[in-house]
Amino acid sequence: MRILITPGQAGDNPQLLPLLDGIRVARTGPGHPRVRPEAVTADKAYSHTSTRQAMRTRHVRFTCPERKDQIARRASLGSHGGRPPAFDLGTVRWPVERTFAWLKGFRRLRIRTERRADVHQAILSPACSIICLRKLILN
Numbered sequence: 547m548r549i550l551i552t553p554g555q556a557g558d559n560p561q562l563l564p565l566l567d568g569i570r571v572a573r574t575g576p577g578h579p580r581v582r583p584e585a586v587t588a589d590k591a592y593s594h595t596s597t598r599q600a601m602r603t604r605h606v607r608f609t610c611p612e613r614k615d616q617i618a619r620r621a622s623l624g625s626h627g628g629r630p631p632a633f634d635l636g637t638v639r640w641p642v643e644r645t646f647a648w649l650k651g652f653r654r655l656r657i658r659t660e661r662r663a664d665v666h667q668a669i670l671s672p673a674c675s676i677i678c679l680r681k682l683i684l685n
Contacts (some may be wrong), residue, residue: 549670551663558591563600573672581604597630648677 550565571580585607593610601608612620612630620627625682649655660666 549667549674551667551670553663559594562586562597563587566604566606574593585609589642614669645677651671 548565548568550561550568566586569583573579573643582604583606586601586609588608588610588638590613593597593613593616598610600610608631610631616648617630618629647672652669654660654669655673660669661663
């Protein structure tokens with residue numbers, strides 16, 4: 547759908563909303579393209595209160611494990627800490643890990659020799675397209 551390349555020292559969480567803002571999915575029939583995903587699956591790097599609130603206001607299902615410090619803080623608040631967000635460990639990790647494993651099948655992405663973001667993007671985009679086409683053909 548969309549790839550956003552950032553510097554290595556940039557955090558993951560601040561990039562989530564700009565990434566989602568750039569999504570445009572064409573509809574099969576008439577109408578404007580979809581700009582809001584139905585669900586987002588993320589890892590612990592995206593587990594922040596502001597991120598969860600942004601997903602709620604956008605009406606997007608957000609599946610993300612909580613960090614240990616967040617669990618401890620909620621436990622220290624007792625009954626005022628609220629209930630934990632719904633989370634199923636099996637649904638989160640395997641799609642992410644499988645996608646990265648497929649991308650590592652492309653040698654130039656695996657060895658990370660590219661220094662410029664535009665060159666890396668030029669290699670990453672066709673690789674993602676090939677992965678999507680393989681999934682369409684095999685399914």
